[in-house]
Amino acid sequence: xVEPDHPRLSIQSQCELLGLSRASYYRQxxxxxxxxxxxxxxxxxxxxxxxxxxxxxxxxxxxxxGYRVNRKRIQRLMRxxxxxxxxxxKKTSLPERTHKVYxxxxxxxxxxRPNQVWCSDITYIRLKHGxxxxxxxMDWYSRYxxxxxxxxxxxxxxxxxxxxxxxxxxxCPEIFNTDQGSQYTGAAFTGVLKEHGIRxxxxxxxxxxxxxxxxRLWRSLKYEDIYLKDYEGVEExxxxxxxxxxxxxxxxxxxxxxxxxxxxxxxxxxxxxxxx
Numbered sequence: 001x002v003e004p005d006h007p008r009l010s011i012q013s014q015c016e017l018l019g020l021s022r023a024s025y026y027r028q029x030x031x032x033x034x035x036x037x038x039x040x041x042x043x044x045x046x047x048x049x050x051x052x053x054x055x056x057x058x059x060x061x062x063x064x065x066g067y068r069v070n071r072k073r074i075q076r077l078m079r080x081x082x083x084x085x086x087x088x089x090k091k092t093s094l095p096e097r098t099h100k101v102y103x104x105x106x107x108x109x110x111x112x113r114p115n116q117v118w119c120s121d122i123t124y125i126r127l128k129h130g131x132x133x134x135x136x137x138m139d140w141y142s143r144y145x146x147x148x149x150x151x152x153x154x155x156x157x158x159x160x161x162x163x164x165x166x167x168x169x170x171x172c173p174e175i176f177n178t179d180q181g182s183q184y185t186g187a188a189f190t191g192v193l194k195e196h197g198i199r200x201x202x203x204x205x206x207x208x209x210x211x212x213x214x215x216r217l218w219r220s221l222k223y224e225d226i227y228l229k230d231y232e233g234v235e236e237x238x239x240x241x242x243x244x245x246x247x248x249x250x251x252x253x254x255x256x257x258x259x260x261x262x263x264x265x266x267x268x269x270x271x272x273x274x275x276x
Contacts, residue, residue, distance in 0.1 A: 032080075032130075039069060040077050041126050047083050048222050051215070054084075081124040082133065082154060082181070099185035105175055105201035111141050114266045117201075118146065118166070118173040120159065121214035122183065123221075125150070128232050134241070135159050137166040140177070140213055143254055144266035145245050146170050150238065156183040163192055177201040179211055220248070 032040070039062075046058050053061065055075045062069055078084070111117050117140035125132045135158055136148040147166040151158035163176075176198050178184035184202070193200050203211050225244045231237040253259040260268075 036073075036077060037126075037130070039067070039073070040081060040124070040131060042067065043074065043077055043081065043083070044124055044126055044222075045227070047078075048219055081131075082122055083124065099182060099187075100190070101180050101185060102190075102200040102202045104177075104204045105199060106140075106177055114139050114142050114144070114269050115171065115173045116141060117175045117177060119177040119211055119214055120163070120184070121179065121211055121218070122154070122159065122181065123218045125226060125237065127234070127237060128230060130233070132234055132237065133158070135162050135183075136214065136217065137162050138214055138217065139173075139262075139266055142257075142262045142266035142269060143213060143217070144262040145217075145249055148241065148245060150234065150241070152234075154183065156186050156188050159183045160188050160192060163189065167192070167196060172196045172198055175199045175201050177203070177211060179203045217248075220252075 042062060043058055046053060046061055050057070050061075055071050055078055058078075059069060059071045059074045062074075106117065109117075118137055119140050120135060120137050122133055122135045125134050133151050133154055134148065135151075137146045138144065139146055146169065147162045149158040149162040149165075176193050178189075178201075180202050183189060190200060221244060225240060229240055231240055248261075249263045250261050252261055254262055254265065257265045
C-alpha cells in the first residue's frame, strides 16, 4: 500500500493519494478481542438501522437475539466507536471542556448553492479483523464528497488533513458545519477555518440530526458497500472507498435534484452562480 522506499513519492504524498492519514501509517489500531470485534460489528449494524438507540436499547436488542452482554461493555465499545444516540439525553461524545463551542448557523438558512456550506463527520468502519475511522468533507447543497480520509485513531489529524485537501482543491465555503466532537472543536481544526475566514457552525447540544446530510451518507455507504463487501483490511477498504465515492459522486442518482448525481449538481450549479 505505502512504499517507504518509493523512488519518486514521499510517504506523505502516498498517504494523500490513498486517502490515508499520515499519522495512521505509523500506528496500529488498539487491539480488541474477537468477541469485542464481533460485538462492535453488531453495534454498528444496530446503530445504523436504529440511530435513536442508546446503550441500554442496544443491549436489550442484542440480548433479545441471544447475545449475553452487559450495558457497561456496550457503553465502552460505543465510546470507542464514537457513537451516541441521536435521541435527546446524555451524550457519550462531548467536546473537551477547554474547547470553544460555536453556535449552529444553519437553522432557517436557505442553502441554495455549492460552497455555501460544507459539513463533516466521522464514522466507524468495520473490517474483518479490526476497524478504522472515516471522515468526509461534503458540500451540503449538492451532497458532493469533496475529500475523505481514513485513520486508525480518533485524533484530529486526519480531520484536519481532509479539510486542508478540500480547501486546496475547491477553495473555501462560507460556512463549515460539524458536531461538537473534540476533533472539530480543537484549535487545529478551527484554526484552519479561521485562517481562511470561514464561519464556524456546530450542531446544537443533543441535536445530532443537525448534520443530517452526512448521517444519510453513512447509511448509504454502509448498506450499499461496507456490509456487502466485508473488507479484510485497510488496503482493501481504501480501494473500495475510492470506488464507492466515485460512484456516489458521479453515478448514483440523488432524488433531491431530479435524479442527478452530486457531481452534476455541484459543477452545474457552481457554473450557473458564477455566470449570474
